Amino acid sequence: MGEINSARFTMQMPASLADVPAVPPSAVPAGATPAPSNLDPGFNPEPPPAGQTPTEATAPQSARFDAGMVRIQVLLDRAHFSPGVIDGYDGGNVRKAVSAYQEANSLPVNGVAGDALLTRLEQSDASPALVAYVLTAEDVAGPFVDVPRDLEAMSRLQRVGYEAAEEAVAEKFHMDEHLLRTLNPGADFSRAGTEIVVANGGGELTAQVASIEVDVAEGIVRAFDASNQLVAFYPATIGSGDAPAPLGEHTVRGVAFDPTYRYDPARLPSFGQRNHGALDIAAGPNNPVGAVWIALSADTYGIHGAPNPSQVSKTQSHGCIRLTNWDAVELGRAVRPGVPVAIRESSVAQRATGRG
Structure with a gap:
């Protein structure tokens, strides 16, 4: 087959809507780990029905x-x-x-x-x-x-x-x-x-995630098991120049599937839409945090889904870490409160000398 050349894909992609900036919910229950049944009924990251061989x-x-x-x-x-x-x-x-x-x-x-x-x-x-x-x-x-x-x-x-x-x-x-x-x-x-x-994408991530590494410069999220083996890798939109991601060592505070989300302009002045008070936006795969919200110990920050999957790792966010809905759901199912999350400008040097 040789090297894949994108020029061989001749169908022109349609223009995408501008990515909706992501703003975290102002309150996520600490330690909450809702069951996957709380997902939007129309969202199922698994391919063909169980029991059938594709x-x-x-x-x-x-x-x-x-x-x-x-x-x-x-x-x-x-x-x-x-x-x-x-x-x-x-x-x-x-x-x-x-x-x-x-x-x-x-x-x-x-x-x-x-x-x-x-x-x-x-x-x-x-x-x-x-x-x-x-x-x-x-x-x-x-x-x-x-x-x-x-x-x-x-x-x-x-x-x-x-x-x-x-x-x-x-x-x-x-x-x-x-x-x-x-x-x-x-x-x-x-x-x-x-x-x-x-x-025929999908498939369950059976490994339990014991630590997460966010590389801001590369726009990627790595998930490791308890033996420091890489078990999952995701492209991500991570912060922006005006609203950078919070560098440092954090932990997962809780996971909410199918979350509602509250936008409070007083808490997020860089968002720009300030001609109204706080807003409560209903749950659903197209709300600004998508299908899942993984709250971090850094207040108002989290890892979450996205309403425009084609724009992930190609736009900016308001400080949070944005994945496709299906990647965020996969990660959300595999983490528990207390899992460490290291957000670094670049993880290349750390990985070259050993993670830690």
């Missing part, structure tokens, strides 16, 4: 995309070295995940998604990259909403849900919406029983 699905002949890159992204995602959104592009998030996987598996670290990487990935997981999936009644039920960008207007919604079934299904399978539509031209995403082709 079978290889074939993309339509008219769909032009880099199948090799999609396969590498899927296998990285399944190995918990997240490439961010699965979109068929060899971008910065893919190269970060590739480099991390190469380092963890004693391969030459060059960020190149080529034959050696694919061979090693397939030795660990031979699952197909694309599988057939039949839309369920739950997938198409909604309710779907037009999500405003203005926080005051957003606060009037009863739930900040998905805007369409395509968005819900794409997020369910860790995909870019444009790739989902490319694979399924003419598909009716509003009708239960429609058979479509999806990325």
Whole structure:
């Protein structure tokens, strides 16, 4: 297969809405660890139904995309070295995940998604990259909403849900919406029983996370088990020049799935929307903290999901650490209160001399 070239993906991506700045809830119950059942009913990071063995699905002949890159992204995602959104592009998030996987598996670290990487990935997981999936009644039920960008207007919604079934299904399978539509031209995403082709991403992280390392310069989050083995890797949006992430040693204070969130302009003056008082914004995958909030001991800061997965690690936040919804859910399920979180400007020097 050789080196993957993003130019081979010829479908043009649609322009994305500006990323909604992330602001943490002002109060998260200390020590709370809600069960996964508290997730949005339309959000399920697992691929095809339990008990069914996924079978290889074939993309339509008219769909032009880099199948090799999609396969590498899927296998990285399944190995918990997240490439961010699965979109068929060899971008910065893919190269970060590739480099991390190469380092963890004693391969030459060059960020190149080529034959050696694919061979090693397939030795660990031979699952197909694309599988057939039949839309369920739950997938198409909604309710779907037009999500405003203005926080005051957003606060009037009863739930900040998905805007369409395509968005819900794409997020369910860790995909870019444009790739989902490319694979399924003419598909009716509003009708239960429609058979479509999806990325076979996901898979449960069985390891317990004992420590987390946030690298601000690289825009990445690493999760380690009790023996200091890297068990998960995520691209992240981490702070900004005006609102940097809180460097130093912190701990996980609690985890809230499907969180509501409170914006108080008095506590976050850099946010910019100050023509109103405090706002309570309903839960839902498209609220500013997404599907999960992992509260840190640094007051008002946390690790959380994002309403625009394609923008993760490509925009700025208001000091927090933003992951895709599915990566944040995976991490949230694997941590407990008290887990140490080190936020560093760069972790390269620490890792070169041994973590500590």
